Amino acid sequence: MKTKMRTVIAACFVSFCATSAANNEFNQAYNSFELSTLKKDIKTLSSDKFEGREPSGVGEKLTTDMLIKRFKALGLKPGNGDNYTQAVPMVSITSKPTTSLNIADLDFEFPTNFVATSRKTKKDIALTDSELVFVGYGINAPEYDWNDYQNIDVKGKTVVVLVNDPGFATQNNQLFNGNTMTYYGRWIYKYEEAARQGAAGAIIVHEIKPASYGWNVIESSWTGAQYHLPAKEVNEPAIDVEMWISVDKAKALFAKAGKDFNEMKALALEKDFKAVPLNLTASIKLENEIKSSTSNNVIATIKGSERPDEHVLYMGHWDHLGSYIADGKKVIYNGAHDNATGTAGLMHIAKAYQTLGKAPKRSITFVAVTAEEQGRLGSRYFANHPTIPLKQIVGLINMDSLDITGKKKDVTVVGFGKSELEVYLEQAAKRQIRTLTPEQTPERGYYYRSDHFSLAKKGVPALSAGGGSVWLNAEEKQIGKRVKGDVARCYHQACDEYNEAWGWRGLIAELQLFFETGYLLAESNDWPNWREGTEFKAMRDEMMK
Incomplete structure (x- = not known):
């Protein structure tokens, strides 16, 4: 050759x-x-x-x-x-919430406006009064001189993240790849980066245009058995609980924190964006049915x-x-x-x-x-x-x-x-x-x-x-x-x-x-x-x- x-x-x-x-x-x-x-x-x-x-x-x-x-x-x-x-x-994990997502007095309904899963091969997984932190797009990309996690400690906390990346949101070719999504815009990257930062959980806010699909895809793809490679085959870290919430619930969540969702989105488009503690906590319990196959x-x-x-x-x-x-x-x-x-x-x-x-x-x-x-x-x-x-x-x-x-x-x-x-x-x-x-x-x-x-x-x-x-x-x-x-x-x-x-x-x-x-x-x-x-x-x- x-x-x-x-x-x-x-x-x-x-x-x-x-x-x-x-x-x-x-x-x-x-x-x-x-x-x-x-x-x-x-x-x-x-x-x-x-x-x-x-x-x-x-x-x-x-x-x-x-x-x-x-x-x-x-x-x-x-x-x-x-x-x-x-x-x-492969390992199949069927995560069943045994409690609803508990944030303030918000009413979350699975899987109508939130879903929750875990990649951890443990029967019982929980977040208990985990502090919520808004980290914008949840991106740490040195080549773009961008770090949403700069000067914030999220160890053990739950991050709230926007889907896609700032290039798409602004249509500015000087930010990331403009309208073209980078890997930093993918949901899997956001969960992995949250884990690298030590977070216990992550909530991605679903919006149709930046996600490129409706909530019905979240509902059909993130319920039931989820298959994974065994831990020895995976180099990427995992958080305890991976979640999506609908944009309507995200707006209500930010309102409970005394913030305006759209204003926070706008702030997240700046390179000097600083993560915002929301002074709220999240709790949820999952029961995992684990099967090797x-x-x-x-x-x-x-x-x-x-x-x-x-x-x-x-x-x-x-x-x-x-x-x-x-x-x-x-x-x-x-x-x-x-x-x-x-x-x-x-x-x-x-x-x-x-x-x-x-x-x-x-x-x-x-x-x-x-x-x-x-x-x-x-x-x-x-x-x-x-x-x-x-x-x-x-x-x-x-x-x-x-x-x-x-x-x-x-x-x-x-x-x-x-x-x-x-x-x-x-x-x-x-x-x-x-x-x-x-x-x-x-x-x-x-x-x-x-x-x-x-x-x-x-x-x-x-x-x-x-x-x-x-x-x-x-x-x-x-x-x-x-x-x-x-x-x-x-x-x-x-x-x-x-x-x-x-x-x-x-x-x-x-x-x-x-x-x-x-x-x-x-x-x-x-x-x-x-x-x-x-x-x-x-x-x-x-x-x-």
């Missing part, structure tokens, strides 16, 4: 693209995606029989068996030694014909939210769009590669990961225990919720400009007469919310793209108008169901696009890197020395 990093130059493979366009075998593979089979697979994966594809449940066995059977039938080799699976140890990543490989030790990765998560009982009835979160589409896509791209007369020069490895919905647990475990040395992974293409809203003239790149993998995506898009465009809602921080981020944090160049903003024609736009509202409304809801009315031409085009992107990369000699100024470049440079 060549370990010297080489800059990707588009001209290096423009001639190759022209050659591949005329290559009958490539064209046959490119056009091999069968809509009827794809529909059948997505419908099966999102059927009630699979019970929402919850990790360690009945749905896992059905899903992983389906993946392994298909990969074997296609002739793919096991991707973890002699095994198609990689066992992922094992789930599985599924890994399969097409061995490269010339450089088998160099791998192009396709990744997608097979799991969703499972089911629960409400009013005596079972409610199943089937996750048809998120992510039966990407799971089926892995199998169909694998089929396209096997349609080629000869394997690509580099190996192609498919990784269907578990527990993305629980905090990217499967991909994080894979990143910690890679079945391929990370420096031998040339690049990663992640497929999470493929485009079902109609065929587009452009391709949206999440985290636009981060990596040189975009050069390959751009070349593949030319076949479909499409151009690359940045995501329209960078404030939502999507780059930090899916499995590719687990490997990006380790330095591996990772691509997240799909969909677009300009429909191909009036017919596709009409499909988009019909489907797009359902996509937003049904995110992490029981209504994310298979639908014949989806924009299937767009979904097929997306699979073809990802297939060719990986194929170009697999046939190339180049080692694409992160672009200058990207937070992951130094790690990749060090890895590849």
Whole structure:
């Protein structure tokens, strides 16, 4: 393997693209995606029989068996030694409040306006008269000369935190990344930083725009069993109690403290913001039901014909939210769009590669990961225990919720400009007469919310793209108008169901696009890197020395 990093130059493979366009075998593979089979697979994966594809449940066995059977039938080799699976140890914690959240005489109702969970593997967890401190956005970022915890001791206390970051709140490009969310805006960072500061609890104030989703997502995602990696697999600290409250309750809380919520928000936008003790206390008791379990990543490989030790990765998560009982009835979160589409896509791209007369020069490895919905647990475990040395992974293409809203003239790149993998995506898009465009809602921080981020944090160049903003024609736009509202409304809801009315031409085009992107990369000699100024470049440079 060549370990010297080489800059990707588009001209290096423009001639190759022209050659591949005329290559009958490539064209046959490119056009091999069968809509009827794809529909059948997505419908099966999102059927009630699979019970929402919850990790360690009945749905896992059905899903992983389906993946392994298909990969074997296609002739793919096991991707973890002699095994198609990689066992992922997990701990599930179901936190049940045995008391309500008690702050002054405010009336909190679980889960209507507050939720509370714990990552601690203790049966009983409590906050007792824990002092509340408003710490603004709860960010400690030396590179931005920003520290909301400066000159305040929050040990044993409970911090109240705003969601997202000051850049989004001000739309000022001189603050953080302006409208584009940084990792400092993500809820997981805020809980982790609170723990690093010694806090016992943290309350994040939910607001729809900066969070990028409604309270219904909090309610569905933060109740029931929450899965985690075992403590030995986690480097980040944890607080005792993690909470969200609705913005209406936050306003009432600040009023009880003699403060105006909007005024406090405005103060938090200044670099010299100083944390504000609220002279209130919080108390709550949780009872944790703790279970250890094992789930599985599924890994399969097409061995490269010339450089088998160099791998192009396709990744997608097979799991969703499972089911629960409400009013005596079972409610199943089937996750048809998120992510039966990407799971089926892995199998169909694998089929396209096997349609080629000869394997690509580099190996192609498919990784269907578990527990993305629980905090990217499967991909994080894979990143910690890679079945391929990370420096031998040339690049990663992640497929999470493929485009079902109609065929587009452009391709949206999440985290636009981060990596040189975009050069390959751009070349593949030319076949479909499409151009690359940045995501329209960078404030939502999507780059930090899916499995590719687990490997990006380790330095591996990772691509997240799909969909677009300009429909191909009036017919596709009409499909988009019909489907797009359902996509937003049904995110992490029981209504994310298979639908014949989806924009299937767009979904097929997306699979073809990802297939060719990986194929170009697999046939190339180049080692694409992160672009200058990207937070992951130094790690990749060090890895590849």
